[in-house]
Amino acid sequence: MSRFQELVVEHGREIELQPGDHLFAQGEHDSRVFMVKSGLLKAYYIRVDGKEHIKSFLPEGSIIGSMVSLVDGDPCSFSLQAIEASLAVALPYSTVQQAAQSDIELANALIAFLSTYGKRKERREYELLSLSPEKRYAILLAEMPGIVERVSQADMAAYIGVTPQALSRIRRRMSR
Amino acid sequence: MSRFQELVVEHGREIELQPGDHLFAQGEHDSRVFMVKSGLLKAYYIRVDGKEHIKSFLPEGSIIGSMVSLVDGDPCSFSLQAIEASLAVALPYSTVQQAAQSDIELANALIAFLSTYGKRKERREYELLSLSPEKRYAILLAEMPGIVERVSQADMAAYIGVTPQALSRIRRRMSR
DNA sequence: CGCCGTAATTAACCGAGGTTCATTTGTCGC
DNA sequence: GCGACAAATGAACCTCGGTTAATTACGGCG
Numbered sequence: 001m002s003r004f005q006e007l008v009v010e011h012g013r014e015i016e017l018q019p020g021d022h023l024f025a026q027g028e029h030d031s032r033v034f035m036v037k038s039g040l041l042k043a044y045y046i047r048v049d050g051k052e053h054i055k056s057f058l059p060e061g062s063i064i065g066s067m068v069s070l071v072d073g074d075p076c077s078f079s080l081q082a083i084e085a086s087l088a089v090a091l092p093y094s095t096v097q098q099a100a101q102s103d104i105e106l107a108n109a110l111i112a113f114l115s116t117y118g119k120r121k122e123r124r125e126y127e128l129l130s131l132s133p134e135k136r137y138a139i140l141l142a143e144m145p146g147i148v149e150r151v152s153q154a155d156m157a158a159y160i161g162v163t164p165q166a167l168s169r170i171r172r173r174m175s176r
Numbered sequence: 177m178s179r180f181q182e183l184v185v186e187h188g189r190e191i192e193l194q195p196g197d198h199l200f201a202q203g204e205h206d207s208r209v210f211m212v213k214s215g216l217l218k219a220y221y222i223r224v225d226g227k228e229h230i231k232s233f234l235p236e237g238s239i240i241g242s243m244v245s246l247v248d249g250d251p252c253s254f255s256l257q258a259i260e261a262s263l264a265v266a267l268p269y270s271t272v273q274q275a276a277q278s279d280i281e282l283a284n285a286l287i288a289f290l291s292t293y294g295k296r297k298e299r300r301e302y303e304l305l306s307l308s309p310e311k312r313y314a315i316l317l318a319e320m321p322g323i324v325e326r327v328s329q330a331d332m333a334a335y336i337g338v339t340p341q342a343l344s345r346i347r348r349r350m351s352r
Numbered sequence: 353c354g355c356c357g358t359a360a361t362t363a364a365c366c367g368a369g370g371t372t373c374a375t376t377t378g379t380c381g382c
Numbered sequence: 383g384c385g386a387c388a389a390a391t392g393a394a395c396c397t398c399g400g401t402t403a404a405t406t407a408c409g410g411c412g
Contacts, residue, residue: 047306055301067298071291077298100284107283108276114290115247121297122243122253125231128304129337130223133399153360161305166399168361309369329390342369344391 003109005063007099008035012089017041017082023090024066025079032090033065039086040150044158045078054159057083057144057151063113065093083151128161134170136160179285181239183275184211188265193217193258199266200242201255208266209241215262216326220334221254230335233259233320233327239289241269259327304337310346312336 015023017039024030026045041058055078058064066076070093100107127136137160140147147156157167191199193215200206202221217234231254234240242252246269276283303312313336316323323332333343 045302051306053302053305055298067291067295071288071295077302100287101280104277104280104283107280107287111276111283111286111290112247114287114294115243118290118293118297119243119247121294121301122231125297125300125304126221126229126253128301129229129231130227152358163400164360165362165401169399172361328388339370340390341371341392345369348391 002113003103003106004096004113005035007096007106008033008063008089008091009037011095012091015088015090017086017088019082019084021082023080023082023088024076026077027075029069029073030066030076031069031073031093033063033070033093033096034080034091035089036060036062036064037087037089039082039088040084041080041082041086041088042151042155043078043080052158053161054155057147057155057159059144083155133160133162133166134174137167137170138174178289179279179282180272180289181211183272183282184209184239184265184267185213187271188267191264191266193262193264195258195260197258199256199258199264200252202253203251205245205249206242206252207245207249207269209239209246209269209272210256210267211265212236212238212240213263213265215258215264216260217256217258217262217264218327218331219254219256228334229337230331233323233331233335235320259331309336309338309342310350313343313346314350 012035014037017023023034023041024032036058038060041062041064043055043058043064044052045055046052056064058080064080066078066080068074069076096106096110100110127139131139137156140156140160153167154164157164160167162170188211190213193199199210199217200208212234214236217238217240219231219234219240220228221231222228232240234256240256242254242256244250245252272282272286276286303315307315313332316332316336329343329347330340333340336343338346
């Protein structure tokens with residue numbers, strides 16, 4: 001566990017979540033960083049046309065916060081909701097920033113975290129730009145084994161960026 | 177200009193580029209950070225099927241490097257090439273990291289940079305997941321005014337993720 | 353067991369982008 | 383102005399995901 005995760009766990013406040021509970025919702029201001037201790041969350045947003053899109057599934061160990069809210073104080077661009085009964089830890093980002101002002105080790109842990117985050121987003125961009133929905137589904141299965149049992153097909157469809165019907169067709173094609 | 181950019185300019189080595197010249201190519205190891213002083217670069221990769229995809233256009237002031245190569249020392253996942261005659265500054269990332277070990281101000285500048293980078297990628301993910309190619313083209317035009325005069329339509333098509341033919345159709349639809 | 357609500361599947365139709373190939377336009381160098 | 387090459391457009395056909403709506407499968411629960 002990195003210094004960053006340690007800080008969150010040490011100074012954070014625990015929050016219990018039932019399926020459907022939100023940590024924050026799109027449009028709200030929330031400058032906390034969360035760590036998922038157990039359970040499963042999803043980060044998603046609602047588009048203008050009402051469709052839901054899932055940015056990521058967050059199993060145990062994940063760290064998350066709305067980057068725009070943390071950095072610029074803008075309203076969150078997405079919502080954070082529990083899929084399963086979960087346990088999370090919350091810590092104001094200002095605490096992290098303050099600590100980073102004087103704690104070089106923490107600052108570098110933060111840099112490492114943000115770099116990893118950037119890397120993950122780079123790969124996600126590649127997948128979205130280059131790969132078909134079918135390939136993206138295959139990757140999701142490979143990267144999060146057991147996800148099929150934990151989330152609905154509608155959510156997986158919202159993650160790979162197609163309708164539930166399309167995902168159903170994809171699964172049929174793949175099983176043949 | 178942030179402390180980060182300052183560091184690059186101060187200690188970096190200048191590199192002149194003609195259109196078509198590469199700073200690094202996909203698959204190579206290159207752990208330098210670059211800043212574009214003038215001109216225009218593109219970051220792109222070649223997919224297994226031979227198609228080219230453009231991650232971003234990099235005008236004056238941009239800072240770039242292959243995150244995976246910087247952080248993990250993996251081979252670069254994309255290539256960096258000049259579209260116009262350009263002037264860039266290169267600095268080994270290890271220099272940045274070392275400086276960040278002792279310079280808390282730089283570390284925080286790095287954090288700010290990485291956060292901004294993460295935010296940009298978040299928005300790009302949103303665009304790819306939610307918006308039609310037509311919308312993405314409109315956004316490109318809005319965000320980089322003058323880009324039409326500076327890059328070929330094929331490159332813009334590679335950026336928004338469609339074929340040149342499709343972009344041609346989109347432009348026809350939009351002009352009506 | 354049967355009822356009901358939700359999730360998942362299937363079908364039919366449509367439209368947009370991909371693919372391939374031909375044609376036109378544009379831009380140089382001479 | 384002309385030839386040559388690249389860039390952009392256009393046309394014909396195909397595939398796949400979106401849309402709408404109907405149907406089936408699956409769980410509780412009375």
